[in-house]
Amino acid sequence: MGVDLLSGERILWQGSPVRRSVFLRQDPKWIRFSLKFDAVLLVFLTAVVGLLHLWLGPVDSWTVKFTAGMFAASVALHHAEPFVWRFLTLHRTTYYVTNHRVVSTPGRRARAVKLAEIDALSYDRNADGTGYVRLDHRVMPDGFGNGTVAELIHVPDVDEVVALLANLTGRTPAQTLPKPDSASAL
Known part of the structure; x- marks a missing residue:
């Protein structure tokens, strides 16, 4: 058995996922909302960087590229994590x-x-x-x-x-x- 039962506990139903797809019908709605949220966040961060540029003067391009790359990687991982988790665990x-x-x-x-x-x-x-x-x-x-x-x-x-x-x-x-x-x- 794959679960340790507590005292007085008994199994009433047991089952495994019947399909191995990592996507559900609800996922497009969640992804669409997240992408809209991230677009607003990107506009906000762009405005902050623009204001900092006006206030502090030019910032070297390496810092801007690194910051943009880290933001893009963070967003990609944020969106991919639930699906990667399902892919790695659903079969077992x-x-x-x-x-x-x-x-x-x-x-x-x-x-x-x-x-x-x-x-x-x-x-x-x-x-x-x-x-x-x-x-x-x-x-x-x-x-x-x-x-x-x-x-x-x-x-x-x-x-x-x-x-x-x-x-x-x-x-x-x-x-x-x-x-x-x-x-x-x-």
């Missing part, structure tokens, strides 16, 4: 729903959230019955730095998992996107 991930918590084991170290700490329950169901389950209100997707479970991706039979979690937590699940019909299925 197992999900568990127990009577006390939701556990994701993307390798040796398990990440868990207690059922009482789940502050939101939303899901997205694909035409084939698989889907995505969100357990909190985080803005950014799960990634390397997160120690708790915020999402379960590519869940087989997402309706069963959402019904189980709704029953255990007492929360009403919200569907994030309308149910796809057979004509619009991908």
Whole structure:
């Protein structure tokens, strides 16, 4: 077994991601927002550098190029990190729903959230019955730095998992996107 159970804990559901894609239907919205935010940040930094140039005089081009390169590298890593994390861990991930918590084991170290700490329950169901389950209100997707479970991706039979979690937590699940019909299925 890939999870250490607590005293009095039993597994109610166990599953692994059914697809190996690192992208979800929600990702384009998140990426679009992040790119807009970074564009505003770039305009702000350009204005600050322009004001510093007027106040302090010319700055050597090496410093400007280095600063611009570091900013670009930081933005690229910021956008790529969740997808790289999924790529490196999705093939070995197992999900568990127990009577006390939701556990994701993307390798040796398990990440868990207690059922009482789940502050939101939303899901997205694909035409084939698989889907995505969100357990909190985080803005950014799960990634390397997160120690708790915020999402379960590519869940087989997402309706069963959402019904189980709704029953255990007492929360009403919200569907994030309308149910796809057979004509619009991908």
